[in-house]
Amino acid sequence: MNPTHAVSQRAEPARERLRRLNITLFLPLLVTVGALLVARDARTWWEALVLGAGVAAALVAFTRWAAGDVLRVALPCLIVTAAVWPFSVLVADSGAGFYGLSIVGSYVVPHLPRHRVAAAAGLIAYVAAVGASRLLVTGGDLSGVLIEYVIVPAGITAIFVGLMFPNRRFYGLIEELEAAREREAELAVIRERVRFAGDLHDIQGHTLHVVKLKIALAQRLVRGDAERAERELREVHALVSDTIAQTKELAYAQRRLNLSAELENAKNLFEAAGIRVRVERETEVDARAGELLGLVLRETTTNILRHAQAGQVRIDLSGSGIAIVNDGAPEAPLPALRGLAALRERVAAGGGELTVEQKDGRFLTAATFPHGGPDAAPHSVEGRPT
Incomplete structure (x- = not known):
């Protein structure tokens, strides 16, 4: 599982949340004002129909603006509303037709x-x-016509347009911040991979070079000094075995960062994905239990980023276990989570219990050790979370 890919796939852009907020707050207001203006100024049903078309075009433009593709409907909406305004002025005797x-x-x-x-x-x-x-078309008061049909409509239009220029810049800043958060998450993963690659090279590079030299020496000695050739091969075998053990320890060390580091890493990944995180930590956890709980937290973090559409996550850490709850769980049957299945066996082997529940769009992963810690130190883990 690539955490960076999961973040980029899962992260709900801030613009999408703002879109929903704008529609919730402003769409009812725009509809109400438009309906009131049409009801006030329309004298016949066909005047109501034309004025209503201008309001409808305005609502279409608003919803597409909130979705970020207003230019796709710009031309038809402008044509409709630009035609409604002269109709309002010359036919409907209404100064409110500029609204749309x-x-x-x-x-x-x-x-x-x-x-x-x-x-x-x-x-x-x-x-x-x-x-x-x-x-x-009117012989009425000149000042009244200028105020109602020229100054007020043009002034309100100028204010609306002027306010939307900084608004557009605001949305641009939101998108830049979103991209920066994704890049930060990607860089964190890349830095960890580079560190691991360097450690792996330090362990295996020297060993492979020595093995190559000793095998070449054994080849030359195999006929003239078989005893020494056998000794060289035994040393090669021991060296390779030691390197395998060190490689496993390196992989395990990467997986079993202390629980505090795992909490910070999970928090950073969730925040980079636009997910709200709340952490409740009652007390410190036994070191051996902390290794297992850290693995549970890492696997759960990966699964949330990969499988859920979470908006918020809560992590509760007590002296005897950890509970991670997220919303956005799919209503469909949960896909097979092989990593959690393997961890359930390890937690059980340590005297604990791993619980996984999905209900009402919420997903719970909880690991508990009734006696405060595993009965034995955890075994090494091979593989990666899935």
Whole structure:
């Protein structure tokens, strides 16, 4: 299992969470305001239909903006709302028809690839010019027409568009931070791999060189001094056996970092994946039990990143065990978790119990040692979490 790949696959972008928040907070408000304006100004059903089309186009633009692809619907939404505004001014006798155009324009203009300032100025000028055309069909008070159809619509449109420029920059910063967190997680994994590769080279590089020399010597001695050749081969056998043992110890040492280090590593990986983490630690854990609990925590962390869509994780550590609970568990039957199955046997061999439960979208992994620690020191682990 590649933790970096799991993080990148699992991590829910902050933009997605902001999208849901924006829709929850602002979509009802936009619908309510639009419905009230249509109900107030429409005198016939067909006027309500046209004004409602402008509101609907604004809602479409908003939802696509929240999803990050507003430009895909920009042209049709702009055409609809740009047509509704002169209809509102010249036919429906309504100064509120700019509502849809101001919303669509404020979401579209800041996301244009270029000429954004010119587009913003053109949008405001269009709203003001269409509003001023009201003077062609009315002989009413000039100042009243200018205020209701020109100054207010153009001013509100300018404010909406102006506010969306820093908003776009804010979303850009969120995306940059998200990318930086993923890169940090990737670098942490790469640094650990480089460290392990260096240690492995230190153990095996010298040994292989010595083995090569001794085998070459034994080949030359096999006929002239068979006794010494046999002694050289015995030394080669002992050296290889010792190197195998050191390699296993190195692999095990990588797997059995102390529990505090595993807690910090799990916390960093979850946070890099955008998952909220809460750690409750009552007391220190027996060193031998801590090795097993650290392995349980590492395997569970890998499984959460790989199989769940978690938004939050809680880790409870007591003197006798550990419990990890996450949300986002799939409703489908849980896939086979071979790593936890192997750890269940090891925990049982140490006098403990490993519990795995899935219920109501939550997943619990708990390892407990009723007597405070394993009966024997844990055996070495071969392989990696799956």
